[in-house]
Amino acid sequence: MIASDILNVSSNDKVRAMDYSPLALAYIGDGIYEIFIRTYVLEKGNMSVNKLHKASKKFVCANGQAKIYYTIQDLLNDEELAVLKRGRNAKSVSAPKNADIRTYRLATGVEALIGYLYLLGKMERIEELMAIGIRELEGIKNEK
Structure with a gap:
């Protein structure tokens, strides 16, 4: 895989994505989630790395x-909800x-859901869900 392909996974192979354990999906999902949050924070304006880090903390923490x-x-289809629940129910050996x-x-x-969607190449769906989550954490009312 070359660098330009990393965020442009185009596989629609559901079997491949479902072959991964929920913790493996969460592993890759954590990285993709982090990229989305760092991009969001960076787009707010140029600031010191320390300020960037502080601005991203509320998004990347478990809470x-x-x-x-x-x-x-409640916005997920059955398949996405199943992955979300698989990730939630996974038993990790590390303690929080x-x-x-x-x-x-x-x-x-x-994180498992984000990883799953990433492996399926569903970047637009990730963007949609991330935007909803960011609005919630920022306290921005959903404008219709």
Whole structure:
């Protein structure tokens, strides 16, 4: 895989994406989630790296991801919801550092969903869900 292909996965192979464990999906989903958040924060304006990091903290912590879980769960189709729940129910061998186990598992569910959608090449769907989650964490009312 060359660098230009990393964010442009074009596989629509559901079997391949479902072959991964929920924790493997969360592993790649964590990276993709981080890229979306860093891009969002960077687009707010040029600032020091320290300020960028502080601006992204509420999005990348388990509590923030758990809020996103509750915000998007009713917007998912059956397949996406199943992946979200697989991620949530996965038993991790590592213990969360800054969150209780329930919050940590909800965050893992969100990361697993993002990873799954990424492997399917569904970047537009990730963007849609991330935008909804960001609005929730920023306290922006959904304008219709």
